[in-house]
Amino acid sequence: xxxxILLFILFITLIALHAVALEIDEKLTCRVLRLSSTKKTMLxxxxxxxxxxxxxxxxxxxxxxxxxxxxxxxxxxxRTIWAVYRMINPKxxxxxxxxxxxxxxxxxxxxxxxxxxxxxxxxxxxxxxPNLEDMGNNVDLGGRSEDVPVDLRRTNSRSGGNKGSLNxxxxxxxxxxxxKKQVKPARGGNIFSDESGVDTSRDWEVWSLYSLSILSTSxxxxxDTKSTTYDLYLGLEKYFNNPSAWFGxxxxxxxxxxxSNSESTDGETExxxxxxxxxxxxxxxxxNPFAYNRIIGFIGATLAYGxxxxxxxxxxxxxxxxxVTVGGGIKYYLPMGLGFRxxxxxxxxxxxxxxxxxxxxKTTTGGFVTYAGLSYRF
Numbered sequence: 334x335x336x337x338i339l340l341f342i343l344f345i346t347l348i349a350l351h352a353v354a355l356e357i358d359e360k361l362t363c364r365v366l367r368l369s370s371t372k373k374t375m376l377x378x379x380x381x382x383x384x385x386x387x388x389x390x391x392x393x394x395x396x397x398x399x400x401x402x403x404x405x406x407x408x409x410x411x412r413t414i415w416a417v418y419r420m421i422n423p424k425x426x427x428x429x430x431x432x433x434x435x436x437x438x439x440x441x442x443x444x445x446x447x448x449x450x451x452x453x454x455x456x457x458x459x460x461x462x463p464n465l466e467d468m469g470n471n472v473d474l475g476g477r478s479e480d481v482p483v484d485l486r487r488t489n490s491r492s493g494g495n496k497g498s499l500n501x502x503x504x505x506x507x508x509x510x511x512x513k514k515q516v517k518p519a520r521g522g523n524i525f526s527d528e529s530g531v532d533t534s535r536d537w538e539v540w541s542l543y544s545l546s547i548l549s550t551s552x553x554x555x556x557d558t559k560s561t562t563y564d565l566y567l568g569l570e571k572y573f574n575n576p577s578a579w580f581g582x583x584x585x586x587x588x589x590x591x592x593s594n595s596e597s598t599d600g601e602t603e604x605x606x607x608x609x610x611x612x613x614x615x616x617x618x619x620x621n622p623f624a625y626n627r628i629i630g631f632i633g634a635t636l637a638y639g640x641x642x643x644x645x646x647x648x649x650x651x652x653x654x655x656x657v658t659v660g661g662g663i664k665y666y667l668p669m670g671l672g673f674r675x676x677x678x679x680x681x682x683x684x685x686x687x688x689x690x691x692x693x694x695k696t697t698t699g700g701f702v703t704y705a706g707l708s709y710r711f
Contacts (some may be wrong), residue, residue: 353383355436355530357666362533365430365578366412372426373417375403378577379434380411383621384531391415391434395428400425406441431577531623532572532710534668540708542566542676556599564592564702570615572622582622586613588657588699590637603644607654607684611637617664625666632661641684652686652694662704670710674678
């Protein structure tokens, strides 16, 4: 048993060490938190937790089309600094603007400075944030010798303004101090890739959870008893791609639950079963709910109601059953959408029966149950 536990911990650890990166053409919705006066450097509310890494190139777009193009200079778990090397529609990029970004391949660079994108042509003289000042550095794109000049901005600590402040691990630990990083190798399209990412197109999930217990009881006097219990959940879960909303990490659940128990004693078998419909919700944490090749933690609660059957002499009695569960676990998905999950639940279950002789029986059981299952995102 100890060996199995150690192997399981090792397996989970190896999964957690996978690199975090978005695939080319992956999309995210983001908000601009800080912006330089020339709009050549900006801070957004997406970071490594969302799959962004230093050196990522992306197009920023809205419903009317592409508005800018940039590269990640620095990244923290929930923030990234971008150098905007092409501004197509500067009027659409402002502090608090909500835009979409799409990961792209690195742009082709040139040694001809006359072909480089200049920052001044987009400067309207009105700073979006008076707490920024020019630094005039070059940003290394792609780890090659060709540099695209851009304006980098640094927070002016002499100002006490709070709007657009950097609120992430000590202001990202002076993210502007080192702005030259190597670009991650080009991504591939292998659906079995071990690189992490985010696929916001898969916002529905069907899943199963299964538990099996087989118990044997022996007595010095009397007959041996064998009890077998099958417990199965089949569920449908919905995810919302709205990270700025309070419900962004909450996923509602609808499910069916069935359980069958049989006890065999001296050749005689008694069968009990329940069938329920239920609903609930999960709160996802530790990673983006749309992430793949990353472990996603979740906690949740459910409520289910249905019918139960139990032996009554030579006949079978029908009754009602209700179940409340509180628990949590982990999820893990492959880029193709296939995944698995483990869950530990605390269950409180009430059953009530009324027999033909007008007698009734009410039972309440509670305890912990572990589940494992497969899922598919679509």
